[in-house]
Amino acid sequence: MLGEPENKRKDRVPRVTRRSALMDGDLGPEPAVLKPCLAPVRVLRLNRGAIRVKRRNASRRSDELWVGTGYSEVGSDDDVPLYIRIGAARHIVAELVCSVIGRAIGLPVPEPLIVRIRKGDLPSSRLLDQQAEETLAFASASVGGDSCAQLLREDSEHALRLVMTWRHLLPTTAFDEWMANPDRNLGNIVFAAQNLWLIDHAQALGGKAADVSSLKSLQQKAFPNVLAQLIEVGFPLATRAGHLKQVQRWLNDSTLALDLEDALAATGVRRWHTKRERTQLLEFVRNRLLITHSLLCSRLGHPQLNLQNQGE
Structure with a gap:
């Protein structure tokens, strides 16, 4: 390992x-989604009810992971299952840059998203400013599956x-x-849908x-x-x-x-x-x-x- x-x-x-x-x-x-393109990253609104992902040493980490769904405010598309990262601006920028460039050159990276989190959407988050009316965070569309670390076990x-x-x-x-x-x-x-995907x-x-x-x-x-x-x-x-x-x-x-x-x-x-x-x-x-x-x-x-x- x-x-x-x-x-x-x-x-x-x-x-x-x-x-x-x-x-x-x-x-x-x-996967069919890997056609190289440079379309602007979509912005979604987070639905309430997201669940925090349990991780070891969570209280000492500088970020939080949540699983939930988001929706577009400018279309009638279905809700998008996604993973949300709450953390520092530097980490958000790194996620966006790698996801966009990685997909553009044909690597299997899930769709990156920017998620708008309203006041009260994640009341148990210790990293969000709970007084802010809105916070922007990075998210990636969920592809499901297990990590290779899980498969290793x-x-x-x-x-x-x-x-x-x-x-x-x-x-x-x-x-x-x-x-x-x-x-x-x-x-x-x-490892999801018989393919390997790059995240995080x-x-x-x-x-x-x-x-x-x-x-x-x-x-x-x-x-x-x-x-x-x-x-x-x-x-x-x-x-x-x-x-x-x-x-x-x-x-x-x-x-x-x-x-x-x-x-x-x-x-x-x-x-x-x-x-x-x-x-x-x-x-x-x-x-x-x-x-x-x-x-x-x-x-x-x-x-x-x-x-x-x-x-x-």
């Missing part, structure tokens, strides 16, 4: 053969094989590197380091990358060289037509960020993309591959 000593983790991670690697044998077809080999042979293993590893996300774990990869990007854009340092100072930093660690353990060095070349092609192909300025505008982070902060965020995302492949080459034992690509 992740978090174990490295020698024990190596024993648990299945060595992936060429025949089984990245084949998704137990997964279904791509039931069938460790099956859960790890799902991740290690997943068609999005390499793109997600590169995406976490790009977004400076140190918090990927098997608890925020959800609150610690992206620098993790806890962003609480005390500027984004500019963190642009070049190598943050923990759990999926890269799994790849390093699960694949031989020669195979990882091929993976890094695939990552380079994927980064080029998936981001070539992506306008990052439009992407950030679609997130709606203007509700939490000043114009200056949005400019700094755009620079961070742009500059981080330029070094993503280099960081992964160093992680996976092939720093020379990045030098070769720069010379091509």
Whole structure:
């Protein structure tokens, strides 16, 4: 299980053969919702009756998770089942940025939403200002299912094989590197409807380091990358060289037509960020993309591959 000593983790991670690697044998077809687009994030009104998700050490956490439903005030659509995160503005911004960009480049991320919470909607929340008439929060549309951490407890080999042979293993590893996300774990990869989904990007854009340092100072930093660690353990060095070349092609192909300025505008982070902060965020995302492949080459034992690509 992740978090174990490295020698024990190596024993648990299945060595992936060429025949089984990245084949998704137990997964279904791509979810239909993943068509790349940069539509503005929808804003919903929270229905009353949301239930707080029980988590360990809840009183010491800086955020709260709630499950409930929301509805559009400008249409007649059905209620949307969703997970709501109550927390700091930085975490909301990280969730919105990663969700919008991730979906735009074809990764399986649930639809991000901004939820309007009225006074009295969540009376037991300790983080909401209960005197405020309205609070904005991040939410993601529910896809149901269990996390891979839950599956690990039931069938460790099956859960790890799902991740290690997943068609999005390499793109997600590169995406976490790009977004400076140190918090990927098997608890925020959800198995639902025969597909794996990526959730919980609150610690992206620098993790806890962003609480005390500027984004500019963190642009070049190598943050923990759990999926890269799994790849390093699960694949031989020669195979990882091929993976890094695939990552380079994927980064080029998936981001070539992506306008990052439009992407950030679609997130709606203007509700939490000043114009200056949005400019700094755009620079961070742009500059981080330029070094993503280099960081992964160093992680996976092939720093020379990045030098070769720069010379091509």
